[in-house]
Structures are given as structure tokens and as C-alpha cells.
Amino acid sequence: MDFFRLAFFFLKKAHLFAASFRIWAPRLWEHYNDTIKRLEGCPGTSRNFDSSVFPCACLNLGCTVCCFHRDPRNLPYGWNPVTVFGPFDHREGGHIVLEDFNLMIQAPHGTSYAIMGACVSHGNAPLADPVREHRSSFTQYMPGGLRRWLDNGGATDKYLRENDPVEFKRVQAWKSGNWERGVGMLSTLDEVMEWLGHPVDKDQAV
Ligand SMILES: *[C@@H]1O[C@H](CO)[C@@H](O)[C@H](O)[C@H]1NC(C)=O
Numbered sequence: 001m002d003f004f005r006l007a008f009f010f011l012k013k014a015h016l017f018a019a020s021f022r023i024w025a026p027r028l029w030e031h032y033n034d035t036i037k038r039l040e041g042c043p044g045t046s047r048n049f050d051s052s053v054f055p056c057a058c059l060n061l062g063c064t065v066c067c068f069h070r071d072p073r074n075l076p077y078g079w080n081p082v083t084v085f086g087p088f089d090h091r092e093g094g095h096i097v098l099e100d101f102n103l104m105i106q107a108p109h110g111t112s113y114a115i116m117g118a119c120v121s122h123g124n125a126p127l128a129d130p131v132r133e134h135r136s137s138f139t140q141y142m143p144g145g146l147r148r149w150l151d152n153g154g155a156t157d158k159y160l161r162e163n164d165p166v167e168f169k170r171v172q173a174w175k176s177g178n179w180e181r182g183v184g185m186l187s188t189l190d191e192v193m194e195w196l197g198h199p200v201d202k203d204q205a206v
Pocket of ligand 1: 030033034037
């Protein structure tokens with residue numbers, strides 16, 4: 001595929017996802033927005049995509065089969081937008097497989113979806129014709145380590161432990177609430193509808 005067309009395709013996908021992430025998880029989006037703003041304040045850093053709040057992106061070219069895995073280094077409560085592309089028959093292979101939910105989902109070329117990659121076991125089905133077909137993917141993510149580094153006031157755990165043990169203990173105690181705080185930033189459908197200006201009328205709902 002022509003390089004510029006490919007670059008444009010990713011740019012479009014990155015922007016599209018930034019917008020839908022904000023709709024489906026507005027409070028988590030704000031957390032990402034705040035994180036990337038603070039990272040941008042560090043010398044020598046710049047965003048991958050102007051409108052995307054994800055600090056990292058990864059291109060898997062021609063990865064035909066992925067075994068089930070979780071991405072434990074990602075932000076545990078974070079989302080990973082993924083776009084699938086390439087010439088392959090999505091009815092015969094290349095499905096997204098979510099082991100925890102016993103789900104296999106067809107994902108034709110150009111499909112974008114988001115999963116909580118650190119928590120949910122994911123993989124994809126083999127291609128029907130691995131010689132002639134290719135399936136690649138483009139993913140954006142936030143490594144948990146970046147957030148830890150910010151929460152430490154711009155230091156690694158090791159540095160803080162060795163140089164400021166009192167502050168290290170304080171931050172560690174605060175971090176023990178990270179999972180509840182993180183999950184608390186996910187939105188319910190009611191909240192999303194309200195955010196969009198279409199609150200669900202509980203009395204009318206059947
Ligand atoms: C997102 O971050 C930018 C700075 O990078 C800020 O100007 C903007 O107000 C933030 N948006 C929200 C909704 O918090």
C-alpha cells in the first residue's frame with residue numbers, strides 16, 4: 001500500500017477513535033487528556049496524533065495469528081483502540097477472539113474496536129489462507145508505567161524509593177486505590193446518554 005495513503009488511513013483512525021473514546025468514556029478520556037497534557041510538558045516529547053489522547057501507538061504488520069494474551073504493562077483500566085486491515089476473508093478467519101466471554105467476532109478490513117487489553121484475554125483466529133492473505137493491526141495504548149512515573153512526580157519507583165522513602169511510602173499507599181479510582185472512571189450507558197444530551201427516562205424504560 002502506498003505510504004501516504006497508509007499514513008492518512010492511520011491519522012483518520014486515530015482521530016475517529018479519539019472522538020468515540022470521548023463519547024463512550026468521557027471521564028476516562030479526561031484522565032487520558034490530563035495525562036498526555038502533563039507528559040507534553042516534559043522536554044523532548046510530542047504527541048503521535050494531535051487529536052489523540054493515547055501516548056503510544058503500535059503497528060503490527062502481517063501478524064497473522066496472535067495467541068491469547070493480556071497486556072499487563074498497559075494501564076489496567078485503560079482502553080486500547082485497534083484497527084484491523086489487510087486483504088483477508090473475514091468470514092473465514094482473522095476473527096477477534098475474546099476468551100473470557102467465549103466470543104468470536106468477525107472483523108473485516110478497516111474495522112475499529114476497543115478492548116481493555118490489560119484485563120481481557122484477547123487473540124485472533126488464524127487466516128483461512130495464510131500464504132495469500134495478510135492481516136495487520138494498528139493499536140494505540142497508554143503504558144501503566146507512564147502514569148506511575150507521573151504519579152511519582154516524574155520519577156521511577158526505584159528512584160523514588162532510594163531517594164525519598166517517605167514520599168515513596170505515601171505514593172504507594174495512595175496507589176493502592178488505583179483500581180477503584182480507575183474503574184470508577186468507566187461510564188454507564190445512562191451516563192453516556194446524559195452526556196450526549198439524551199437522558200434515559202427511567203419511568204418510560206420498559
Ligand atoms: C484537554 O487538554 C487540553 C490541553 O492539552 C485542554 O486545553 C482541554 O481543556 C482539555 N479538555 C478537557 C475537556 O478537559
